[in-house]
Amino acid sequence: MNQPYLKKATLAEAQARWFGALERAGWFAPKTEVVPVRQAVGRVTAKDVLARRAVPHLRAAAMDGIALRAEATAGARIDRPLALKAGRDYVRVDTGDPLSDEADAVVKLEDLDFPEANTCELRKATFPGQYVRPVGEDFPEGGTVLGAHRLVAPEAVAACLAAGVFELEVLVLPKVLIIPTGSELGDPQNLSPNAYPETNGALFEGYLRRWQAVPTLHPLLPDDEGAIREAVEAGLESHDAVLVGAGTSKGREDFTTRVLARFGEVLVHGVSMHPGHPVVLGVASGKPVMGVPGYPVATWVTLDQFVLPLLERFYSCPLQPRHTVRGTLAKTVHASLGEVEFVRVRLEHTDQGLRIHPLAGKASALSSLIRADGILEVPSELGGIAAGETVEVRLFWP
């Protein structure tokens, strides 16, 4: 009556098996497109971006002052100021002004006196190149402005514009179909009496967008194997990846595995982690397919442990910071031996340093995600971590 779990994989095994199969299927082969550079913020470069012109492409004054030939200042001394004539000997320039071919140095205003109009005096000789910004100082022509597989930040757009690069070859945004399933679920805004609101779709959509994927949210499907099969089949035609929400527990509605198996290979059913252990990972038509557990925190862990690394591997680029802090665990946490436990925690800054408070809340508790500052991973070799131990916490950023 109930399908038994396939033997559970460890987290590392599950990732390696899934990513390995997708690698062999060619899913990580870069697919690129060209976009105007001003619209490229947040996209990922497909190759090194080379300067088409030097930055700066003109020699420029690096200070406000006068531009001249350095040799014209020979003999100026503190006790014997040298007088120069505008036009004949120098030109007034401001920071950033391009220099004429004749000028090879800039003397800054602070070092000058202007006893009368069009005349200035200086008390120190200068040298060629003084306060001159040379061509290509920032980026030489042909030099690398931004490496391959980098997220495009605003300063990279500015540098590209400066370097004459107006279009960027970037990796395409993978299109991901999300299929929420569950006869017990309904539209949150139009809920029938005995139904629960379907809310994981919003979790998927938000994180996929943040991680540079384009989500499509399929209408909610009941636990109808035929309907789910059709949706997955159509999704594999039109999308780069298909995620099926819920339907992965040991219960009667365990269709996901059968459906995914019909179109491809199920590589993993069950991962020794908590929350999120009933995750199903497969490859169909050369594309990632996934059955995602329905409890919100389990969904979140699955996104964090499989979808984010999938997309980071696709882009060969980190898509989210993984900053950590260390602190003292305020309360003992228990975990199952042989299973990685993901504990949501709050941070408290005290005079004795950082204290880490595990948050109560089951895998069903969205509140524990919202209130958390970060996540503590209890390794599978440990049955828990005692209060007072020093632990490392990965920080969230909303």
Added chain:
Amino acid sequence: MNQPYLKKATLAEAQARWFGALERAGWFAPKTEVVPVRQAVGRVTAKDVLARRAVPHLRAAAMDGIALRAEATAGARIDRPLALKAGRDYVRVDTGDPLSDEADAVVKLEDLDFPEANTCELRKATFPGQYVRPVGEDFPEGGTVLGAHRLVAPEAVAACLAAGVFELEVLVLPKVLIIPTGSELGDPQNLSPNAYPETNGALFEGYLRRWQAVPTLHPLLPDDEGAIREAVEAGLESHDAVLVGAGTSKGREDFTTRVLARFGEVLVHGVSMHPGHPVVLGVASGKPVMGVPGYPVATWVTLDQFVLPLLERFYSCPLQPRHTVRGTLAKTVHASLGEVEFVRVRLEHTDQGLRIHPLAGKASALSSLIRADGILEVPSELGGIAAGETVEVRLFWP
């Protein structure tokens, strides 16, 4: 001929003076709008968001198994299994299924035998509430789903949908006009021979969008005081803040201060920091106006030190993570006493720990921003920091 600087303010003085004046002008008074919750990711809540229905709003099975009245299991023992009849004694349920009014407990599949159809045996009595997810376990009706002044994350959207909240009151996105100026500048894509590409507009646009503001990029203006005046005047009508790019040095083209002074009060001209010291801060028509230095790194520092805190104060909410790491400075950095120095640095992870490499590059070097992993602040009391010292670095995230 040249306006002298107003006395330079310290960074803290400059921020306090500007924010104080804007506070008195009422600029930080919350302005709100209502948006569909599914479109609210990244927005900032205006007030506490309260649950309109409990989450969950129905009692539910917390495991796959059978739902029943706990008293029906009385007498079951390991050596004397109790047989129950489907329909009469129990109903098969899966995780998440709502419970009927009669049921008050769930027994999980692992604890059951099914000797024949519609019959099960259990070997242990259960108690009321066992594996029952109570109403409001995650959020009670009327409870706080998300506090005021919080960035809306995908999990908050999911929680709102669950809690019957379909619209959110959020703070409006401030509209910011950016006016790039400089007769020496031109359109990067259509550059005349002696002009430099205008690129700071892209820096402004990118960061303002990231920080939940709506930027408008004005066409580049020459150093024409009348034209800049008109643009600022129109901008103060149509926008919530006006930033004038460049034109803040001691040079001839120093119009920004005069223009801003015409429409309001210039509070700060010159801040003891580097890069970025010639920044101009004012209030006009009750709105922030700012003259931003033209060197890209100076522009970046000004955004980071004034525009980001301005918007964070507007939202009463952090808009960007400020994660720090500590490491050993690999090379002595020099700084001017009395000036905060912002040094771009690269991190190197070594067997001896984290090494911090200051990056060469003047305030004009976009390359130093692109290559940097973070920023090291040399306090104004120090004339530098010696190689080998332990320093704290604020990390970038592209």
